[in-house]
Amino acid sequence: MSASAPSGGTGKPVLIYDASLRDGHHAVRHQLGRDQLRAYAEAADAAGIPMVEVGHGNGLGASSLQVGQARLSDDEMLSIVRESLRDSAMAVFMLPGWGTTADLRRAIAHEADVVRIGTHCTEGDLAERHLGFLREQGVQAQAVLLMSHMTSAERLAHECARLVEFGANAVGIMDSSGHYLPADVTERIGAMRAAVEVPVMFHAHNNLGMAVANSIAAVEAGADILDACARGFGAGAGNTQLEVLVPVLERMGFSTGIDLYGLLDAADLAERTLMPAPPTIDSVSVVSGLAGVFSGFKTRVLDIARREDVDPRDVFFELGKRQAVAGQEDLIVEVALALKAARSA
Amino acid sequence: MSASAPSGGTGKPVLIYDASLRDGHHAVRHQLGRDQLRAYAEAADAAGIPMVEVGHGNGLGASSLQVGQARLSDDEMLSIVRESLRDSAMAVFMLPGWGTTADLRRAIAHEADVVRIGTHCTEGDLAERHLGFLREQGVQAQAVLLMSHMTSAERLAHECARLVEFGANAVGIMDSSGHYLPADVTERIGAMRAAVEVPVMFHAHNNLGMAVANSIAAVEAGADILDACARGFGAGAGNTQLEVLVPVLERMGFSTGIDLYGLLDAADLAERTLMPAPPTIDSVSVVSGLAGVFSGFKTRVLDIARREDVDPRDVFFELGKRQAVAGQEDLIVEVALALKAARSA
Numbered sequence: 303m304s305a306s307a308p309s310g311g312t313g314k315p316v317l318i319y320d321a322s323l324r325d326g327h328h329a330v331r332h333q334l335g336r337d338q339l340r341a342y343a344e345a346a347d348a349a350g351i352p353m354v355e356v357g358h359g360n361g362l363g364a365s366s367l368q369v370g371q372a373r374l375s376d377d378e379m380l381s382i383v384r385e386s387l388r389d390s391a392m393a394v395f396m397l398p399g400w401g402t403t404a405d406l407r408r409a410i411a412h413e414a415d416v417v418r419i420g421t422h423c424t425e426g427d428l429a430e431r432h433l434g435f436l437r438e439q440g441v442q443a444q445a446v447l448l449m450s451h452m453t454s455a456e457r458l459a460h461e462c463a464r465l466v467e468f469g470a471n472a473v474g475i476m477d478s479s480g481h482y483l484p485a486d487v488t489e490r491i492g493a494m495r496a497a498v499e500v501p502v503m504f505h506a507h508n509n510l511g512m513a514v515a516n517s518i519a520a521v522e523a524g525a526d527i528l529d530a531c532a533r534g535f536g537a538g539a540g541n542t543q544l545e546v547l548v549p550v551l552e553r554m555g556f557s558t559g560i561d562l563y564g565l566l567d568a569a570d571l572a573e574r575t576l577m578p579a580p581p582t583i584d585s586v587s588v589v590s591g592l593a594g595v596f597s598g599f600k601t602r603v604l605d606i607a608r609r610e611d612v613d614p615r616d617v618f619f620e621l622g623k624r625q626a627v628a629g630q631e632d633l634i635v636e637v638a639l640a641l642k643a644a645r646s647a
Numbered sequence: 648m649s650a651s652a653p654s655g656g657t658g659k660p661v662l663i664y665d666a667s668l669r670d671g672h673h674a675v676r677h678q679l680g681r682d683q684l685r686a687y688a689e690a691a692d693a694a695g696i697p698m699v700e701v702g703h704g705n706g707l708g709a710s711s712l713q714v715g716q717a718r719l720s721d722d723e724m725l726s727i728v729r730e731s732l733r734d735s736a737m738a739v740f741m742l743p744g745w746g747t748t749a750d751l752r753r754a755i756a757h758e759a760d761v762v763r764i765g766t767h768c769t770e771g772d773l774a775e776r777h778l779g780f781l782r783e784q785g786v787q788a789q790a791v792l793l794m795s796h797m798t799s800a801e802r803l804a805h806e807c808a809r810l811v812e813f814g815a816n817a818v819g820i821m822d823s824s825g826h827y828l829p830a831d832v833t834e835r836i837g838a839m840r841a842a843v844e845v846p847v848m849f850h851a852h853n854n855l856g857m858a859v860a861n862s863i864a865a866v867e868a869g870a871d872i873l874d875a876c877a878r879g880f881g882a883g884a885g886n887t888q889l890e891v892l893v894p895v896l897e898r899m900g901f902s903t904g905i906d907l908y909g910l911l912d913a914a915d916l917a918e919r920t921l922m923p924a925p926p927t928i929d930s931v932s933v934v935s936g937l938a939g940v941f942s943g944f945k946t947r948v949l950d951i952a953r954r955e956d957v958d959p960r961d962v963f964f965e966l967g968k969r970q971a972v973a974g975q976e977d978l979i980v981e982v983a984l985a986l987k988a989a990r991s992a
Binding site: 307484511512513514547553554569570583585615 | 651652653828829855856858859860888890891892895899908911914915918926927929933937958960961964
């Protein structure tokens with residue numbers, strides 16, 4: 303850091319969780335290779351980013367024909383990143399169902415410092431066994447609720463309290479569809495903050511151009527941990543842009559402990575070496591964010607809408623009304639056919 | 648608009664001013680051609696966007712070797728867009744010095760509905776003669792203060808009151824460096840709102856990922872007119888993304904009168920036909936936004952920093968400390984040499 307650069311904040315610490323090498327993986331069909339992982343992990347470590355997550359986009363054990371086979375195995379990814387980090391903690395993500403206790407054992411063998419278990423927003427109970435196992439093993443366990451706009455602040459707070467009982471050392475929510483506006487975040491994080499004593503985290507997507515503003519709303523409402531990715535690396539409209547979020551936090555007086563120039567260097571490296579191009583907000587991203595639909599539906603919605611000659615935007619809004627979640631891809635065909643029938647009626 | 652899409656807001660009207668064909672022009676060195684202008688203007692008109700601005704990035708009369716020669720003359724640009732608009736108002740921009748009263752006469756002859764005069768934030772007096780002329784001619788005249796982060800809310804309010812005395816029918820500010828966070832906007836727009844009776848406008852840039860959030864802060868503080876560009880089309884990190892801003896406003900209950908699907912179609916057309924790629928926030932954009940430096944300095948800063956072997960980020964931060972404004976390009980060399988000398992001292 304140079305003497306010319308602005309000095310950072312000295313106020314409330316905010317812990318930055320860098321999801322570039324895990325959530326970013328979705329944008330490149332899980333095809334990151336050894337040199338890419340190593341170079342970015344070293345750059346993130348040099349910048350002082352406290353937590354670096356790595357893995358298949360869908361987490362431990364998820365590499366498969368169904369959601370995409372990663373170029374590297376979990377063992378390869380974890381060993382490369384472990385070797386590359388000196389000060390940063392290594393984090394992994396797991397969705398019960400894709401990953402199992404065997405995967406957790408493997409991650410622990412690779413000395414993962416943080417294990418994050420994700421479930422649908424109303425299904426925190428699915429994390430109970432894994433959180434219990436991690437507590438026994440003495441590993442830092444975080445629990446995160448996906449597609450969190452689909453339920454109320456009250457229910458999220460209740461789920462978080464349960465997750466803490468199961469053993470979570472930190473709890474949080476993902477705005478998986480990029481649907482939130484700042485007031486939505488304030489309400490939800492505020493309720494969660496009131497319900498638990500452990501650190502609270504927030505993970506944004508940028509479909510409505512609000513990822514940074516929503517992340518700021520989260521810390522102002524009491525969140526302690528924010529997820530972000532270099533250049534917003536991620537599927538669709540991408541995640542919160544890490545190297546934008548950090549200096550904004552510092553300017554507002556929060557303290558991240560991250561070196562600004564090191565962070566910008568890491569982001570420049572990420573743009574050059576990890577992604578074909580940084581994410582931008584296209585019209586499909588706007589519509590899926592407004593509709594609150596899982597962005598992973600995009601390709602199939604576009605294909606099916608073309609085949610049935612209906613407007614894909616109508617399909618997204620109808621899927622939103624029907625509260626479609628990942629795994630319900632059959633609904634896309636049903637909605638498209640219903641729209642077609644309604645038009646000819 | 649389809650029955651499937653969400654219905655719009657019915658609350659306070661917000662007037663959207665589409666600057667794609669003027670401010671976007673900076674991103675393509677003012678090289679838009681006839682077919683590009685015509686197709687986008689028709690799409691904007693079809694979507695019901697109330698005001699469509701056109702011209703060289705620096706406004707009427709600015710096409711020159713110094714800031715770039717436009718592909719088309721002002722006459723050509725205005726006549727093409729005039730023919731293409733049925734319901735939308737045609738707007739033009741002028742910076743006194745680049746443009747003259749003769750340019751205003753020409754714009755009026757082309758039936759421009761709105762003429763916007765821009766000055767540096769503390770130099771509103773430079774707009775007096777032109778605003779007086781427009782008042783005599785009975786043309787809707789707006790006045791806008793550039794680089795507005797460089798002065799206080801109080802001073803901006805004072806300048807706006809003067810601009811109204813000169814004849815402005817609306818007054819506003821540009822966040823030319825993309826430096827603001829929402830609280831900065833709230834303070835400034837609030838002070839301006841209290842100082843004048845005419846509509847107040849706000850124009851954001853996205854260097855800190857805050858363009859949409861800052862625009863929302865502006866309307867919540869009393870702004871009536873928001874500038875935006877399709878896909879954020881503009882130099883550097885770009886402008887407020889039009890097709891993101893509008894549905895966010897509608898979801899918050901504001902009313903824009905714009906058709907969502909038409910708007911998304913116009914933005915898709917813009918991405919396909921106006922720009923090589925939508926803007927993204929690179930590291931230089933973050934630094935110039937933090938430093939509050941005119942983004943037009945970018946190329947020269949990078950060149951001079953390379954030549955003098957200093958960090959361009961240090962150059963930006965030093966230029967920010969010295970309050971550099973457009974036209975002071977000599978300062979870049981001075982700062983680079985000073986940084987070099989300080990290092991070897």
